[in-house]
Amino acid sequence: MPFKNGVKRVVVNLTAMALGLAAVAGPSLANQEADHPEVARFPGALIKNYDYKEYEEFQLILAKPQSMPGGGYTAAKLMPLEGKVTYIHYEMPKSVSPLQVFRNYQSSLRRSGFAELFTCERPCTTENLSAFSGLMKARKLYLNYSTDNQYLAAQRNNTYVSLWVNDGGAWLFVVEKEKLNDGLMAVTGESPIAKALGADGKVDLYGFQFDTGKAVLRDGSKPTLQELGKVLQDNPSLSLEVVGHTDDVGGADANQRLSEARAAAVADALSRQHGIAAQRLKTRGVGQTVPLAANTTEAGRAQNRRVEIIAQLPDTATKAAPASRAAPAVQPPTPNTAAAQPSGTPATEQPKPRNLLEDANKAVEAAGKLKNLFGL
Template identity: 30%
Template structure:
């Protein structure tokens, strides 16, 4: 049967849209590797973690008031440990139901509300554009249909901020929880002389000043000072060769972490060769995942110690 052209064209468009739909989002039935709930907050029943990002020191914008005339009226810039977790919930619950559950949990955890608003009251699309949401398909935000909640907690002289953005896409509910634990940056710089001493005395030196995004092997720009010190050491010690060994915590599958730690070590070697002109034969790489912990993987403090790079003497 021949279909009229007017019918065929819409069918082709629908087919194309279906083909380019994010298959990972549609097929996801379990948490992303390394994904975990924030302690004391948890998740809405039946949700899976679609995105997970933790940065030991970064900045985050928090909307503490609704927009006025399309512009922010109170947007504190927070510095400290930033955690962003995106959740996807199957069809059924409403934006309101998921939002209220998160708000209840935040209240139980000691957070006091700063702002709760829906689409129009918040400021519409400009409001969502100012929120640092994880990328699609980890988090979906419909600027015409969402709820936002921000809260603050002060405990033992330490401030923590939290926000929850809940929206909907294709009848599924997406929620992003952002936690900003305010704190000063920890000095993790180890200079060339300290590296030399560690290699001489212990045969190894742990480095915490090389940064990667969660689950990635791309070196972040703030790693440059530590890379410069490694290069300085190798330039001053022309006969020195080292192993660069990547380490992770125990979150996520072992085989995944083994590959990630190896790729991160390789990325460091490649950067030293490309940018600092260190001879490639002087740099050997390895990844050991979480097989050589220096802290307990049962605590966040221990896991932070375990996420490191080491220079090891041959």
């Protein structure tokens, strides 16, 4: 009996620890590794893979997938969607069957007011789910397993569900259809700098003039400084990241320090001469590491010596800045104005946060096993 009481204390403590982990995970993992609020979790299921995008495309399958002669899959009826896309892969308890899971999801969704748009009973297909990634526009998200494939698509108002169930678990996509908010990088103004920031969120400026190896702005920089200051004055919610770039003349360490000093000089001049609050201006330097052209000619080196301006509005200021690569450029062939030349920018991938919710899942599961083992 003392042993059993001791075990009970262990189970109670373990359960409390699991609940504590879940409480910590809840608020800190909003939209990260958590159940979607409109689709219930199957009892005992654990989240194994998760992804959330504020705005993405997805495609509902509304007819049985068919292979194409040239490879890949298609379906007679598809529904393209765009909006918030949540992907969750659940691992199921070993004691339940894919059929049991699928039927329960059907019932749960119906009780929640979802209407089925299409159902494909087992075996809907014998292919590995990864074969349908392109058909669903599921990007490179993890899809796997092929035994007992079952599929359904459902809708409630502007929320759509795409669900595969097989021997590898449940593969859930929830799409909250909505229009794209394309004003996140909106910058007003008719100047070349304002237009470039409004269209692309960033711009390369060549009008800031420095002596070789120096970080003191020359008088010839005033037109560009004035134009950029006016953009900030006309857009009071706009913040900027000022990024210095150099060519490869000289040592890499010296160029890094020089790029940082030149970015700081621009920010300081905007604050002192145009009254821009310092907290609206972030600075950094990348030295010679992000060239736009080969440094083998003077023309190429001149293209690489620049100050890059990256817009940061309130909705995006806390997110990672776009990679400093191939920004549209504002050249200074004539005073005060220049042409913007946009080009693409690769996205910066963020490291995945620690899966606290899975820790809580495992702790709760361990507590349950101890209870069953000792008959508590």
